Amino acid sequence: MKNLITVIALFFTFTIGAFAQDSKKEDPKILAKRELHSLTKIIDLDNSVAIGLNDLLIYKHETVNRFPEKKEEVAATIENKLKSTFTAEQFLKIKNNKVLFEDLLY
Numbered sequence: 001m002k003n004l005i006t007v008i009a010l011f012f013t014f015t016i017g018a019f020a021q022d023s024k025k026e027d028p029k030i031l032a033k034r035e036l037h038s039l040t041k042i043i044d045l046d047n048s049v050a051i052g053l054n055d056l057l058i059y060k061h062e063t064v065n066r067f068p069e070k071k072e073e074v075a076a077t078i079e080n081k082l083k084s085t086f087t088a089e090q091f092l093k094i095k096n097n098k099v100l101f102e103d104l105l106y
Contacts (some may be wrong), residue, residue, distance in 0.1 A: 028061030036101050043090050056081055057104070068096075075105040096097060 024039050036054050039045070040065055045053070064071050082104065083091055 025065065028058050028065065030060050034056035035100075038100050038103065042093055042100065043086070049085060053085070059103050071106060094098070 007048050035057050036045075036050060039053070040050070056078065060074050063074050082094060086094065094104070
């Protein structure tokens with residue numbers, strides 16, 4: 001009987017530990033919103049562009065979470081989308097802010 005209780009206690013201990021590790025990953029929507037907010041501090045965005053970029057950033061986080069090996073491919077896609085969305089001046093502003101640019105890509 002004591003062995004059974006010990007096994008059940010160990011089972012719940014490991015189960016709780018596994019759930020705690022899963023909860024440490026942040027929600028892609030929250031991460032995307034945070035990056036978009038940082039971007040709006042540098043460049044004014046209209047509503048449709050903001051919605052499109054938010055969806056793109058959510059896609060980035062979901063894809064990188066599932067497939068970490070595709071990180072570089074996703075970063076190249078994001079960079080191309082940013083180039084095509086913004087004017088050359090706006091893109092240069094983003095690129096000159098190294099921290100923001102890295103956050104947006106990775």
